[in-house]
Amino acid sequence: MKIAAVTACPSGVAHTYMSAEALQVAAKDQGYECHVETQGQIGIENRLDPQYIKDCDVVILTNDIGIKDEDRFKGKLVLRVKAGALIKQSSPILHKLAEKLGC
Template identity: 60%
Template sequence: MKIVAVTACPSGVAHTYMSAEALERAAKAKGIAVKVETQGSIGIENKLTVEDIRDADIVLLTNDIGLKETERFQGKPIVKVGVSDLVKKADKIVEKIEVFIQSKK
């Protein structure tokens, strides 16, 4: 099982990175592979590759601000969440994603 994600917040600083860390921690605890691209004030970091996206079961996007290059996720299941929700509820979000992915197999 693999999740790819893009996180960003309106200021492009704290919540962008806090949400990425929260998702990584929650996925790791469940044994789920995850790669998170951040789109912060210094630009895109840890950019997702074509292979990352191809191999992913699901894409998680934060929806507090317009993200760049979202067309690359066309055809993939997409979950959109608020950046604050991801920071505060990453465990529950990952659990719901896990159930969704398992239901599709």
């Protein structure tokens, strides 16, 4: 499974980066490719490549706060998850997602 994700939280600090790291670790542990863009207090970091977005199977967006440039994901399968849920439950979330996608 190829995952594109954007994490953001209202303060743009801890949860933005903690959820990105948790998702990347869970994806690696399960053998999935995952690129995460963070939209934190210092702006957008690790901006997702348009070709990667086009090629990915799913887009995971945190829904604690509005995501900038969300129109890039039009036509893609999008899963919205709270940053706290990604921090605590990234592995089960990816497992269920993989089951639904048949990966």
